[in-house]
Amino acid sequence: MDLRADGLTVRYGARQVLSGVSCALPPGTQALVLGRSGAGKTTLVKALAGLVRPTEGRVLWDGQDAARLTAAERREQQASFGMVFQTDALFDSMTVLENVMAPLTRRHVPEAEARARASDVLRAVGLADAAGTLPERLSGGMKKRAGIARALAARPSVVLADDPFAGLDPGTARQVARVLLDVSQGGTLLVVATEAPMDLPLPRWLYLRSGRLVHDGPPAPEWEDAPDEVPA
Numbered sequence: 001m002d003l004r005a006d007g008l009t010v011r012y013g014a015r016q017v018l019s020g021v022s023c024a025l026p027p028g029t030q031a032l033v034l035g036r037s038g039a040g041k042t043t044l045v046k047a048l049a050g051l052v053r054p055t056e057g058r059v060l061w062d063g064q065d066a067a068r069l070t071a072a073e074r075r076e077q078q079a080s081f082g083m084v085f086q087t088d089a090l091f092d093s094m095t096v097l098e099n100v101m102a103p104l105t106r107r108h109v110p111e112a113e114a115r116a117r118a119s120d121v122l123r124a125v126g127l128a129d130a131a132g133t134l135p136e137r138l139s140g141g142m143k144k145r146a147g148i149a150r151a152l153a154a155r156p157s158v159v160l161a162d163d164p165f166a167g168l169d170p171g172t173a174r175q176v177a178r179v180l181l182d183v184s185q186g187g188t189l190l191v192v193a194t195e196a197p198m199d200l201p202l203p204r205w206l207y208l209r210s211g212r213l214v215h216d217g218p219p220a221p222e223w224e225d226a227p228d229e230v231p232a
């Protein structure tokens, strides 16, 4: 999917969280969405996925204004997005395989096909052996990879991962980075983080400061050290 933000502004009450963000994310884009805590990173990816409504400006999906679609059209388009959020939880009472199958069966993919696709993607994230396990028996890193498998089982063309490395040790973070790169091949990958992850050196940085997109281009580590105030 061709994704675009055009003058995107999001306000919560009096609080402006995103201010006039514009960016073009054609199919195959691989980018980091960076910025300090509270800079608006999560809000930006949620708005791109149609989960937060712009107060001003537009989000365009293949050139169509997402806010102008009917609820049914929006749901259909949202099937193109695979999202890994910080707060994602697996269903405790279901096995890892059943968790990964859930989004597919919800979309009426026949059981046998859902099972085969879920098994494939679990293999891709290195969790084939844990398919029959309940989530409570997984380590934090395994849970994270299971969450990624669930987001990817439906073969989304856009993968949005919100801080997928939070709380992971360096070895597990490396594994998760490799999985994200492997499984999103050919599609768009947007990864939110507060610091550029060493293991996932994506070629483009979208750097947010207090809701403004202050840099959109090649990696620019100088922004990570820049003082808080954004010049007017």
Ligand SMILES: Nc1ncnc2c1ncn2[C@@H]1O[C@H](COP(=O)(O)OP(=O)(O)OP(=O)(O)O)[C@@H](O)[C@H]1O
Residues within 6 Å of the ligand: 012, 015, 017, 035, 036, 037, 038, 039, 040, 041, 042, 043, 044, 194
């Ligand atoms: N639903 C909401 N209602 C009110 N304020 C919100 C809401 N969602 C986010 N905010 C506020 O908007 C600001 C930006 O939040 P957002 O989660 O987009 O930032 P972030 O850059 O992803 O931060 P972090 O790295 O800490 O996750 C924060 O100050 C947050 O408190």
